[in-house]
Amino acid sequence: MMLEIDGWKVGLKFSASHFIPSHHKCSRLHGHDYGVRIRIYGEAKDCILYDFVDLKKRVRKICEELDHHVLIPLSQDYITHREEGESIIVEFGGKRYVFPKGDVFFVDVKLTTAEELSRYFSERIVEEVNFPANVKGIEVCVDEGPGQGACYYTPMGE
Template sequence: MLSSLDIFIPFYLIYNNMEIRIHGWEAGIRFSAGHFVPRHKKCERMHGHIYAVNAIIEGEQDEDGMVLDFLEIKKTLKKFANELDHRVILPGNSDFVKVEVGDEIQVKVGDKRYTFPLTDVVILDIPNTSAEELAKFLLKRFLDEFELNERIKEVTIGVDEGPGQSAWARKRL
């Protein structure tokens, strides 16, 4: 009589649904940037953060026991962080912030006016520069640019505005 111990089933076939995580603070996936959030009492003033970008990816392991290559994920997220590093982040799709691009960047928000050199600014296709919108933006970019395999079930990107406070955007695939 056969027992369950006599039947060999590869471990990865039983327990192959995994979650892998990239922690931006520890992995060095950080950027410093200035921004403001219109119509928010405190955050409508220009200020900055040291941000960290995090990722959680859920999927099935392959026959080698991997979900995805950590190095490739980190390389992609680091590229995104580098593009935002030491810049002023502006919303390019806002009803409350008017951005004009010429020899310089002219910004009008309420009764305030800002002028920035072109090289100091990044304009994102988002309505607001909150951590929530940054997380959604980075999730969309990751999904557009990173080659995911068919075993991936969910991708979550988090943006920390410093230790202890973050926003997360999730996409079920």
């Protein structure tokens, strides 16, 4: 059995800017309107797999944390970043960006790709939600617009 939540239709969305240093075109600062889609797999218990309302509330909180921020990868594998006063300095490939500290959200990823953001969301959800034993897996998709995104699957209860 599968439970599905389409973030585009139920408001699990956020707008943010980012860059991908390892990709020529995407190395320029740009933004997206992201949508988060979730699938929960398992067996229904008392005719219910998991509570839609609880899951939407928790995912909405994560979306709100990222909304209207510049997403910077916490990893410094591809970029360097440092704090100077009230600013965050980001450097890579001869580029230097200075952002107000309050405009930045550090994401625990190597790069802020849809692939890595879907993993980030999946890990956060699994950390924060105490899924019952009947839930066997969660798939989280982060779209950079309707019809274009990446998904990450986390098995559970095994």
